[in-house]
Amino acid sequence: MKIPSAIILLLFVILGLLFLLRVLLFKTGLIYITKKGWRSLQDCVHVYQFFKVPEFDESMQENHLYRQVSIYLSSLASIEDSDFTNLFTGKKTHDIVLHLDPNQVIDDYFLGARVSWINEVKNDTNCCRTFVLKIRRADKRRILRPYLQHIHITSDELEQKKKDVKLHINIDTHEHNRMWRSVTFKHPSTFDTIAMEYDLKNKLRSDLESFLKAEQYYHRLGRAWKRSYLLYGPSGTGKSSFVAAMANFLGYDVYDIDLSRVLDDSDLKTLLLQTTSKSVILIEDLDRFLMDKSTRVSLSGVLNFMDGVLNACCADERIMVYTMNGKDHVDPAILRPGRIDVHIHFPLCDFSSFKTLANNYLGVKDHKLFPQVEEFFQTGASLSPAEIGELMIANRNSPGRALRSVITALQTDGDGRGSLNIRKQWNDNSSRKSTGDSGEHSGIFSKEGVNAMKDIRKLYGLLRLKSTKKSESFDRTPDRKDGQSIGGESAQEHESW
Ligand SMILES: Nc1ncnc2c1ncn2[C@@H]1O[C@H](COP(=O)(O)OP(=O)(O)OP(=O)(O)O)[C@@H](O)[C@H]1O
Ligand SMILES: [Mg+2]
Structure with a gap:
């Protein structure tokens, strides 16, 4: 049968027009208007159901599903099709992470069904952010549960x-x-970089390890799966660095609570509620805060924070850490046995810690000057690890010079608590006079500096009696060691290491 040429011509014209229409739609962006129109048409013939995922629940505790949805949506390819998307750099600088802008919609497809998510943010500040899931009623029964499960698994991965x-x-x-x-959190501190008595460090490491495995144990006892530590000792002895090492070791997030920013006791409770599990909750300089009479958080607020009902009922698996310079002026209620599980004293540097520092800072395991340094430590002279670290960093290119500067500091300081800072200030003020003495280029080590430091020390009475320091240097006296070691906290009230 012969096809009339007019029909062939018509077909060509139609194909040509369709092609032109396609080009027009795609090149001009009219395709999006068409899709939107088609979507509105579909919306008219389907019944939808909405599910809200608010950021916080009614007790202001974080809703973990919200975070999971947020992570999941950021991973969808369709986020790029959203009208407004926020771009952030990711973990590596060349990574770009996309986040949905407020009140934007994103589509997702699951088991052949289309669902939409709306990132709802109301302008009034009292309102939480919410993700709203829009799903066809006809699909709901079939896909809702497996879809939420899918979000859970994907976001976890x-x-x-x-x-x-x-x-x-x-x-x-x-x-x-x-x-x-x-x-x-990118603090480089690890247990290896902390100078601390070898046995104590190992004991702490295995204490944390056994804590990680102790979920059943704690729950069997009817206790919250948490452990608390008090780190106390002079300034610059590594308390904060140790907290960082703990967080790195456990892979836990750190919640650093600045009590001076807390509005009142109930604010402190809400802060605790908004922390997640697998975290280190840290309050630094608690002694100083408690001595400050102008604070807005009461002692009972702090006590409730430490071991109140709220503490036991919100997220599990956490480490509470409090740091102090000394326990002497702290209300006994804070230190009462059983409130904080482990008390750890951070002493000034001794010879063994000095060797760790020399190894870390100078890469020196042994040196002919070590016996001389040891002698000074044996006579009771000491500096904080921070002070020794500072001397070593300043002379890192010459271990001999670094060790000589430590010896000079130990020799001239005796008990050198705090004097290094004063020396530093003095040197800053004296326009960094150069000395040429033993090739030490840092102003800190100048003779003038040392002499002036001596005068200042006399003036301010900074030289403390060695005997006082000795009695403080390592508190291994158990306050209430009722027998058990780590993990046996039910029988003992706290351990003092
Ligand atoms: N025991 C230590 N081992 C290794 N480095 C230490 C140690 N103690 C202090 N340092 C170094 O000294 C610096 C100050 O230490 P850190 O801030 O941890 O002291 P701190 O005890 O928290 O002092 P503060 O009581 O003033 O807060 C850090 O850079 C750290 O690297
Ligand atoms: Mg600190």
Whole structure:
């Protein structure tokens, strides 16, 4: 049969027009308007159901599903099709992470069904952020549960892959009820870099390891799976560095609570509620805070924070750490046995810690000057690890010079608590006069500096009696050692290491 040429011509014209229409739709962006129109048409013939995932629950505790949805949505390819998307740098500087802008919609497809998510943010500050899931009623029964399960698994996998330890800092302006601001925690401190008595360090490491495995144990006892530590000792002895080492060792986030930014006792409770499990909750300089009479958080607020009902019922698996310079002026209620599980004293540097520092800072395991340094430590002279570290960093290119400067500091300081800073200030003020003495280029080590430091020390009475220091140097006297070792906290009230 012969096809009339007019029909062939018509077919060509139609194909040509369709092609032109396609080009027009795609090149001009009219395709998006068409898709939107088609979507509105579909919406008219389907019945939808909405599910809200708010950021916080009614007791202001973080809703973990919200975070999971947020991670999941950021991983969807369709996020790029959203009208507004926020771009952030990721873990590595060349990574770009996309986040949905407020009130934007994103589509997802699961088991052949299309669902939409709306990132709902109301403008009023009291309102939380919410993700709203829009799902066809006809699909709901079939896909809702497996879909949520899928989000849960995918976000967990994504989080595991990009797991960075985070440092959370409390803020006093509460945006969307959010009380914490977070940054990636990149503190390089580890147990290897901390100079500390070998046995004590091992004991602490295995204490943390046994804590990690003790979920059943704690729950069998009817206790919250948490452990608390008090780190106390003079300034610059490594308390904060030790907390960082703990967080790195455990892979836990750190919540660093600045009590001076807390508005009142109930604010402190809400802060605790907004922490997650697998975290180190840190309060630094608690002694100083408690001595400050102008604070807005009461002693009972702090006590409740430490071991109140709230503490036991919110997120599990956490480490509470309090640091202090000394326990002498602290209310006995804080230190009462059983409140903080382990008390650890951070002493000034002894010879063994000095060797760890020399190894870490100078790469020196042994040196002909070591016996001389040891002698000074034996006579009771000491500096804090921070002070020794500072001397070593300043002379890191010459271990001999570094060790000589430590010897000079030990020799001239006796008990050198705090004097290094004063020397430093003095040297800054004296326009860094150069000495040429034994090739030491840092102003800190100048003869003038040392003499002036001696005068200042006399003037301010900084030289302390060695005997006082000795009695403080390593508190291994158990306050109430009722028999058990680590993990047996039910029988003992606290351990003092
Ligand atoms: N025991 C230590 N081992 C290794 N480095 C230490 C030690 N103690 C202090 N340092 C070094 O000294 C510096 C100050 O230490 P850190 O801030 O941990 O002391 P701190 O006890 O928390 O002092 P403060 O009571 O003033 O807060 C850090 O850079 C750290 O590297
Ligand atoms: Mg500190």
